[in-house]
Amino acid sequence: MKPLQLFDPASSTYSYLLFDTATREALFIDPVDSQLERDLALLRDYALKLVWTVETHAHADHITSAGQLVEHTGAQSAAPEGCGIVTAASQLGDGDVLRFGGEQVRVLHTPGHTAGSVSYLWRNHVFTGDTLLIGGCGRTDFQSGSAEALYHSITQRLFTLPDDTVVWPGHDYQGRTHSTIAAEKAGNTRIAGKSLAEFVATMAQLKLPRPARMDEALPANQNSGLGVGRQDAEGASLMEVQPAQGYAGNVSPELACQWWQAGQAVLIDVRTDAEREWVGFVPGAVALAWKQWPGMALNPQFDEALKAAVPSGGRAVMLCRSGVRSIAAAKRATELGLEAYNILEGFEGDPDDQAHRGARGGWRFRGLPWRQN
Secondary structure, eight states, X not given: OOOEEEEETTTTEEEEEEEOTTTOEEEEESOBGGGHHXXXXXXXXXTOEEEEEEOSSOOSSSOBOHHHHHHHHOOEXXXXXXXXXXXXXXXXXXXXXXXXXXXXXXXEXXXXXXXXXXXXXXXXXXXXXXTEETTEEOOOSSTTOOXXXXXXXXXXXXXXXXTXXXXXXXXXXXXXXXXXHHHHHHHOTTTTTOOHHHHHHHHHXXXXXXXXXXXXXXXXXXXXXXXXXXXOOXXXXXXXXXOOSSSSEEEOHHHHXXXXXXXXXXXXXXXXXXXXXXXXXXXXXXXXXXXXXXXXXXXXXXXXXXXXXXXXXXXXXEXXXXXXXXXXXXXXXXXXXXXXXXETTXXXXXXXXXXXXXXXXXXXXXXXXXXXX
């Protein structure tokens, strides 16, 4: 049995989808935000229930879709401890095991590219992220990298796996898809046959260019990719509609509040009942959970309830926890012929923090309490 290997051409990133053929439960390794629609379609086509989305490290060259996959599918997120991905539901250490159906992956701490980098062992397959590449390895010159640690991770952890273990890397820039431990031990030009001193010297001489998206990607990935592209544009007015694809636009909480208080829009809360109980209710909002899963791209019950809530010619503004489901709901509302908007930033935060509205997504309508008694 092989994993499903997926490729993002812009960053030459490989993502991997593993699943149990009996239960259809699945695990996603290193998903990419620009491939979200492809990956959701793949889950639907294979009739899979995503249980875990996991990272090998905090990436510097692309943005993860982990947070968005969690929002859409109800999966849990996991990331290596020490990578600063504080939004992941589970922090993984060496030897930890993640189960999906009758399958499991085991975490191997393989630092060097970053201090927190891990590899994942599944059956006779190892997913090495940027630790071990085909004929090479990840760089070690930034983000807590260490050539010494990488040498030990490869030679003392990965190269001790059985020779026939299949190596699935996080990137390849020459069209190669996989290798084996035996092949890398024999022919990896960066490390095969080299002493620690020789390897350290090789890594010091690379002088690689800085990743083009590093300043954007690192902070985004430490937030599971959420909030990226949905914050107010620098210098943009909070009272202006920001353009969007597939729906009428993005609006700030302030503009949504103005419309709603003036009776110019219906506020649709697409969070689940459990989220409303835990985080807080929005008085006056229509509670209409967005449930795309399992298995159905369209939800007739959602469609009928939405059309009943928004009068003909009316305007709908959508909110959720992070701004992922509200975008999907706004797109669906647009397909139904409604004028629909997504509220930027989402609704989350401390229910006792009456003034909270921050870059991580919390907001409230001014003058209204978090909870409705």
